[in-house]
Each structure stands twice: as C-alpha cells, then as structure tokens.
Amino acid sequence: MHNILVTGANGQLGSEIRELSSDYENNCFFTDRNELDISNLEAVKNYVDKNSIDVIINCAAYTAVDKAEDDESNADAVNNVAVKYLSQVSKDRNIKLIHISTDYVYDGKNYKPYTEDDIVNPNSVYGKTKLAGEKAMQDINPSNSIIIRTSWVYSSFGANFVKTMLRLGKEKEQLGVIFDQVGTPTYAKDLAKAILEIIPNISNEKVEIYNYSNEGVLSWYDFAKEIMRMAKLDCKINPIETKEYPTPATRPHFSLLNKSKIKQTFNITIPYWKDSLDECLKIMGERK
Template sequence: MNKILVTGSNGQVGSELRELASAYPYDFFFTDRDSLDITNEQSIRDFIDIHNIDVIINCAAYTAVDKAESQQESADAVNNKAVGFLAQTSKDKNIKLIHISTDYVFDGKNYKPYTENDITSPSSIYGESKLNGEIIMKEINPKNSIIIRTSWVYSYFGNNFVKSMLKLGREKDELGVIFDQVGTPTYARDLAKTILEILPKIETSEVEIYNYSNEGVLSWYDFAKEIMKMTKLDCKINPIESKDYPTPVKRPHYSLLNKSKIKQKFNIEIPFWKDSLDACLKVLGERR
C-alpha cells in the first residue's frame, strides 16, 4: 500500500482528497502548516522517515494573489522554496511527487487554449512564485513526478467564487461580474479524483507538466449567471469590464487550458463545467 503525504490538506483540493480517501487503497497522511512546515527541509525529511512516505501530493500554496505583491517573501517561501525542498527530498528518497500549479504562470494574452509547452510569462508575484516552483522542481527532477496546472478552482470547502456568488446572490438584487476574462472553472473534487486515478500510472524519467480544468469555455459573468440559474436566486447579473473592477493584480484575460495531453496519456474523461457545478451545488445543498 502506498503511504501518501498530502500537504495543504485544509485547502480545496486537499480537503476533497480527504473526502475521497476512504475509497482508495492508500494510507493517507493529511497535513497543514501546523502539523508540517514544508518551508523547513529537515521537517519534511523527518516526517517522511517516520511515516515511510512514498508519494507526496503537494496541495500547499500561498494563494492570496493580491497580497503576494506586498508579501513576496511569504509567497516565494511556500510556492517556490518549499517545492524545491519537496522535490529534493523526493529525489533523494525515490518518492513520487505530484505538485499543483496554476494558469497564472501565463500572461493571459493567448488566443487559443494554452498547452503545456507554451511560453510562460507571469504578470504577478503570485504567478512568478508558482512558475519558480515549477522551474526548481524540473531542475531537481525527481523521478516519476508531475506538475498539474489548473484554473478557477472551487469546492464545497474553503473560500471561492461559487460560495461568494451564493452569499451575494442572497444579499443583493443585482451584481456586476466581469465578462472579459475567459477560462474554465475546476471543481476541486474532479481534480482530486483525477490525481488518485492517475497516481499508479505515473512513470516518467523527467518531470512532466499536465493541464487540468473542467471542459468548456466561459467568462466569470457566464459562471455567475449559471450559479443564479441553478439555485433559482433572484439576483440580476450584469456584465462589466475588468477596468470597472480594479484589483492590485491584473488577472489573465484568457486562461483556457488545453487538456489533450492528460486525457490521452491517462485515458481519462473530464466532466463538463456545468455538470460539475451542478454536482457541487448539490453537495452544498443549494441546487433548486
């Protein structure tokens, strides 16, 4: 039986992995920043030795995109340096490492879905720290290890766009939501399931990158409209431009990910975004 360390287990993907754990023949160790400091290499090595870990799923990340602009060191410590520690430990101890990355490694100026080989060009400190984590992992190159880039993650757990829309949809008669940022949401449970399904099939001499989100294409405006429709909330959604909702960090205008590589390599099917939203709203008890 594989002994799997899941870091960042209180986050959206980590929490979904915990929910799914009992259906898989693995021995899981779920950790957060209090039970395992991944910014300390010795702590990682000690934990792995004590528990005989042979797989790491790294869901830990500094994800406060706007705050990262003023907290560069904190973002770098978790998104870059800690990934290096995990990668080096994995290499030294022959451990399989699955690391979660982001569409923010791109600048969002593409006109067709991003492939894993497209040129990266992050436009934020957060995106830069995540890209640096990818780079250091590829340089160290632990065997049988992969990076999964994802986008627009939501879940029953944690803070996310779906839960924000549900809250605001009850409080307000109308909302302005951005229509000029296009991509695809990712239901964290779908990603967690995929990770556990492909885990035994990962065999590679060099770190491979894969894209994963749900199928389809939409804007945040479309997403919000569908949330209101499925839950029958009486809140009008108005389309607005990014310039009308300024944030410290400019979000990618286009972050559609091409998933052909992961589908072909592991022979998986990826759910359509509306079906996954429907599933999540049912879990939240909000489907009407």
Template sequence: MFNILVTGSSGQVGSEIKEISKEYSYNFFFTTKSDIDITCKESLKSFCEKNCINVIINCAAYTAVDKAQTDEINADLVNRKAVKKLALVSKELNIKLIHISTDYVFDGKASTPYIEEYQTNPQGVYGKTKLEGEKELININPINSIIIRTSWVYSCYGNNFVKTMLRLGKEKEVLGVVFDQVGTPTYANDLAKMILYIIPKIENNKVEIYNYSNEGVLSWFDFAKEIMNIANLKCKINPIETYQYPTPAKRPNYSVLNKSKIKKEFNLEIPYWKDSLEDCLKKLGERINV
C-alpha cells in the same frame, strides 16, 4: 501500498482528497503547516522516513493573489522554496511528487487554449512565485514527479467564487461580474479524483507538466449567471469590463487550458463544467433548479 502525504490538506483540493480518501485503499497522511514544516528539509525528510511516504501530493500554496503583490517574501516561501524542499526530499527518498500549479504562469494574451509548452509570462507575484516553484522542481528533477496546472478552482470547502456568488446572490439584487476574462472552472473534487486515479500510472524519468480543468469555455459573467440559475437566486448579474473592477494583481484575460496531453496519457474523461457545478451546488444544498 501507497503511503501518501497530502500537504496543505485544509485547502480546497486537500479537503476534497480527504473527503474521497476512504474510497481508496491507500494510506493517507493529511497535514497542514501546524503538522509539518515543508519549508524545512530536515523536518520534511524525517516525517517521510518515519511514515514510509512514497507519494507526496503538494496542495500547499500561497493563493492570495492580490495580497501576494505586497507579501512576496511569504508567497515565495510557500510557492517556491517549499517546492524546492519537497523536490529535494522526493529525489533523495525516491518519492513520487504531484505538485499543483496554476494558469497564472501565463500572461492571458493567447487566443487558443494553452498547451503545456506555451511560453510562460506571469503578470503578478503569485504567478511569478508559482512558476519559480515549477522551475525548482524541474531543475531538481525527482523521477515520477509531475506538475498539474489548473484554473478557477472551486469546491464545497474554503473561500471561492462559487460560494461568494451564492452569498452575494442572497444579499443583493444586482451584481456586476466581469465578462472579458475567459477560462474554465475546475471543480476541486474532480481534480482530486483525477490525481488519485493517475497515481499508479505515473512513470516518467523527467518532470512532466499537465493541464487540468473541467471541459468547456466561459467568462466569469457566464459562471455567475449559471450559479444563480441553478440555485434559483433572483440576483441580476450584469456584465462589466475588467477596468470597472480594479484589483492589485492583474488577472489573465484568457485562461483556457488544453487538456489533450493528460487525457491521452492517462485515458481520462473530464467532466463538463456545468455538470460539475451542479454537483457542487447539490452538495452545498443549493441545487434547486433541476
């Protein structure tokens, strides 16, 4: 029996895991920062011992990319220091640890999909602190622990690009969306299912890194166009360049992840991005154009 601690359970991935958890014969403990302080080793260890935790899925993260530029202390606290504590407790108690990371550890200057071994070079505080969290986990090296790098996450929960486009598509006649940033969306529900599927299959002596997103390649402009199309919204989407939509933190121009490793090692079939988007919009009651 797996006793699974899910940190950051109110976020997108944590919420999706909670939604599908009833389909699995695992024992789940869904927590937020009000339930357990993952930056405190003693508190974390006590919780894990009391509840016989043998798997941790760390969905907790500081994900406010722009805010992180001026709030590095708190970003570092969640994205690096907390991961260090999770790694230490996992090693001491022989717990499997699944940690979710990001494409922002790369600089976005590649021209072919990123493999896990590609040179990291984060361009902002968010990416930097996420990479430092990865390094803490790798250095401590609890066995049966993995890092999953993902990109462009969206779901029925929380704030994300899909829900923002749906809201703006109903409010505005025209929107400008960048076309020179290319990647692949990740439907958090697909990511959640994949994580629960691979838990029994994780067996490694050193921390392994895996990439995961949906299949396909597109720009944010393409993504927005398809959201409007499926939801039958009349808002016109115009392509703009990144410089026309300045943000405090630099976004990667290229965020396509190579998923060959995770597909091969766990015998996975990953859904195509458009199919997953249709599923999400259907759940949101927005899938009109079918």
C-alpha cells in the same frame, strides 16, 4: 498501496482528496502548515522518513493573489522554496511528487487554449512565485513526478467564487461580474479524483507538466449567471470590464487550458463544467 503525504490538506483540493481517500487503497497522511512546515527541509525529511512516505501530493500554496503583491517573501516561501525542498526529498528518497500549479504562469494573451509547452510569462507575484516553484522542481527533477496546472478552482470546502456568488446572490438585487476574462472552472473534487486515479500510472524520467480544468469555456459573468440560475437566486448579473474592477494583481484575460495531454496519457475523462457545478451545488444543498 501507497503511503501518501497530502500537504495543504485543509484547502479546497486537500479537503476533496481527504473525502475521496477512503475509496482508494492507500494510507494518507493529511498535513497543514501547523502540522508540517514544508518550508523547513529537515521537518520534511523527518516526516517523510517517520511515515515511510512514497507519494507526495503538494496542495499547499500561497493563493492570496492580491495580498501576494505586497507579501512576496511569504508567497515565495510556500510557492517556491517549499516546492524545492519537497523535490529534493522526493529525488533523494525516490518518492512520486505531484505538485499543483496554476494558469497564472501564463500571461493570458493567447488566442487558443494553452498547451503545456506554450511560453510562460506570469504577470503577478503569485504567478511568478508559482513558476519559480515549477522551475525548481524541474531543475531537481525527481523521477516519476508531475506538475498539474489548473484554473478557477472551487469546492464545497473553503472560500471560492461559487460560495461568494451564493452569498452575494442572497444579499443583493444585482451584481457586476467581469465578462472579459475567459477560462474554465475546476471542481476540486474532479481534480482530486483524477490525481488519485493516475498515481499508479505515473512513470516518467523527467518532470512532466499537465493541464487540468473542467471541459468547456466561459467568462466569470457566465459562471455567475449559471450559479444564480441553478440556485434559483433572484439576483441580476451585469457584465463589467476588468478595468471597472481594478485589483492589485493582474489577472490573465485568457485562461483556457488544453487538456489533451493528461487525457491521452492517463486515459481519463474530464467532466463538463456545468455538470460539476450542478454536483457541487447539490452537495452544498444549494441546488434548487
């Protein structure tokens, strides 16, 4: 049994971990920024000591990708400085740290699925601050700790692409959705389950990086088409190019992640993206 601190507990992944936590024999402590400021080193130390924490799952992140372009200091505080503090506390107290990162650390110019060893080259403030957090964690190097890079996260909790498409699909007759950005969605419930299952088997002297998303490959356009089909929404989805939908932050055009390492290391099976979407829509009462 572990005493697990889950930061960012009200986000998509944190909420899914909360839902699943009763299936595992752990004591979980769920915090958001109002309950624990992880960019305050002393606050982290005190919370960890008071609750005898021996595992930290860091789901906290500044994820407003476009807003981060003009708000780098706050993005850096959460995505970098806080990770540095969690890493320091984890190293000093021999705590397992599982930190969630992103496909945005890559530049999206690859032609085959990214492995954990591929060159990183973020194009946005969000990606740069997330990479800085990864590097801080690697430099401090708490043992038995890992980084999980993931992509296109959605859930029945929080705001995400699936919920946006469902809302717009009910309001509009047609939508333009980007077809020239390719990757794979990640159902946060699947990732949450994987994390809770692998905790007992994490054993490494240096920080290891793993990729995780659902299986398969698609564009945002394909994703939107399948959401409309499963929800039986009569909204026409039109393919558009990225240049037709300019945003402050540059998105990776190619975000496919190679998951061989996490599957082989921990002997886990990763669900196909359509099966996971089907499950999520059923939970939300939107599967028709």
